[in-house]
Amino acid sequence: MLKKQLDFIRSKTDFIPEIAVILGSGLGALADEIETQCIIDYKDIADFPVSTAPGHKGRFVFGRIENKNVVIMQGRIHLYEGYSPQQIANPIRLMRLMGAEILLLTNAAGGINSDFHIGDLMVIDDHISSFVESPLVGKNDDEIGLRFPDMSEVYSKRLRDIIERTAKEEGTEIKSGVYLQFRGPNFETPAEIRMAKTIGADAVGMSTAIEAQAAKHCGFEVCGISVITNLACGISKTPITSEEVTETADRIAPIFKNLIKKSAGNF
Ligand code: HPA
Numbered sequence: 001m002l003k004k005q006l007d008f009i010r011s012k013t014d015f016i017p018e019i020a021v022i023l024g025s026g027l028g029a030l031a032d033e034i035e036t037q038c039i040i041d042y043k044d045i046a047d048f049p050v051s052t053a054p055g056h057k058g059r060f061v062f063g064r065i066e067n068k069n070v071v072i073m074q075g076r077i078h079l080y081e082g083y084s085p086q087q088i089a090n091p092i093r094l095m096r097l098m099g100a101e102i103l104l105l106t107n108a109a110g111g112i113n114s115d116f117h118i119g120d121l122m123v124i125d126d127h128i129s130s131f132v133e134s135p136l137v138g139k140n141d142d143e144i145g146l147r148f149p150d151m152s153e154v155y156s157k158r159l160r161d162i163i164e165r166t167a168k169e170e171g172t173e174i175k176s177g178v179y180l181q182f183r184g185p186n187f188e189t190p191a192e193i194r195m196a197k198t199i200g201a202d203a204v205g206m207s208t209a210i211e212a213q214a215a216k217h218c219g220f221e222v223c224g225i226s227v228i229t230n231l232a233c234g235i236s237k238t239p240i241t242s243e244e245v246t247e248t249a250d251r252i253a254p255i256f257k258n259l260i261k262k263s264a265g266n267f
Pocket of ligand 1: 063187229245
């Protein structure tokens with residue numbers, strides 16, 4: 001299946017990306033600003049999962065950011081859309097086969113850490129994926145990766161340092177912390193957020209950890225940035241809405257886009 005999908009991509013473009021980027025909810029606008037060389041809609045790729053979430057366009061955008069060749073997923077695939085963890089791994093593996101060696105994951109997340117404010121950016125140091133099934137369950141393809149891959153440094157220290165250094169150079173404040181993935185699509189209860197805090201999560205969301213697992217398995221150097229679009233349930237004084245998530249993402253977009261571009265240039 002992957003081979004067929006790669007052949008299809010190659011029939012459209014011979015572009016070799018160095019960096020793969022996945023843009024989270026409300027953060028897709030970055031892809032409209034790069035020097036675009038080619039766009040491929042997910043729906044045109046055989047057996048490929050299609051994004052159905054609000055604010056997720058559902059296409060690969062190939063182009064240049066700073067001095068780097070990038071492939072951007074403008075729109076990701078979520079568990080809550082009904083896709084399996086194995087389907088979520090598909091685009092990751094395909095981008096690796098296209099030639100990308102670095103994966104930058106981005107997402108909108110609810111803040112749990114009491115030092116976090118709405119609109120903060122957070123470099124992902126590590127994740128908790130224990131509430132969702134691993135994308136590596138099932139028969140292992142030894143050509144893709146190991147049966148039992150190590151997860152001691154999913155988010156590359158080298159890339160985290162570059163992001164933090166770049167943020168400093170750009171005068172952008174950035175926090176760091178642990179991201180916890182729940183299934184969604186409902187936001188969490190206050191009790192779930194208390195539990196998440198107790199077990200060490202700084203931010204919570206409905207994506208990313210599965211993608212990072214699949215990416216680590218297939219040999220990507222991985223990093224991630226969360227936009228804290230709201231305070232998590234029970235910490236927030238008001239009910240959480242997807243409008244609040246998108247509004248914050250829109251507001252932070254200029255700073256976020258600048259940090260992604262400059263970091264990618266420094267990778
Ligand atoms: N919870 C889960 N996912 C999210 C949140 C949240 O509070 N904010 C943005 N994505």
